[in-house]
Amino acid sequence: MEICFITKRSRRIPNAWHFRFALNLVFTAQWFRFGGSVSCKVIMYLGSCLCGEVKYKLLSEPKKASNCHCTMCQKQHGAAFATYASLPKNDLVYISGLSALAEYNSSGSIVRKFCKVCGSSMEWGGSSQYPDWVSVAIATLDSPYKPNKIIDIQTDTKVCWLNYS
Numbered sequence: 001m002e003i004c005f006i007t008k009r010s011r012r013i014p015n016a017w018h019f020r021f022a023l024n025l026v027f028t029a030q031w032f033r034f035g036g037s038v039s040c041k042v043i044m045y046l047g048s049c050l051c052g053e054v055k056y057k058l059l060s061e062p063k064k065a066s067n068c069h070c071t072m073c074q075k076q077h078g079a080a081f082a083t084y085a086s087l088p089k090n091d092l093v094y095i096s097g098l099s100a101l102a103e104y105n106s107s108g109s110i111v112r113k114f115c116k117v118c119g120s121s122m123e124w125g126g127s128s129q130y131p132d133w134v135s136v137a138i139a140t141l142d143s144p145y146k147p148n149k150i151i152d153i154q155t156d157t158k159v160c161w162l163n164y165s
């Protein structure tokens with residue numbers, strides 16, 4: 001393991017360092033102290049679109065995961081709802097396929113980014129309320145991720161055929 005830099009982002013997570021490993025993977029090591037003992041949690045998230053052209057990494061733990069049932073998310077994802085989790089926008093870093101990334105201004109200042117080769121929905125951002133944050137479509141993650149909590153939003157337009165039996 002090579003410790004090659006301590007980024008500005010390190011300051012967001014107290015006692016955290018970013019280490020760069022081979023293959024350009026970035027890990028965030030975070031140390032926790034529990035009752036006198038010290039343990040280490042390694043956080044690493046990579047994601048990609050369906051065709052593999054667009055690849056990204058996340059430099060911090062995604063927060064505030066939600067299933068959005070709005071009609072725009074339904075249309076864009078071609079699905080009953082879209083699942084997003086938010087993180088500071090500088091912590092979403094594209095590592096390949098930037099030229100394949102297209103964007104669509106769906107309403108107001110909101111920009112939805114997707115792969116123009118395969119159509120995978122990648123991110124939702126540009127909110128004037130939360131300008132420094134971005135939401136990632138977590139179904140595109142290749143790394144295991146389990147939100148602590150997930151909420152359903154915009155349920156007025158939830159489709160009647162979800163959980164149909």
Ligand SMILES: [Zn+2]
Binds near residue numbers: 049053054115116117
């Ligand atoms: Zn793609």
Ligand SMILES: [Zn+2]
Binds near residue numbers: 071
């Ligand atoms: Zn939505």
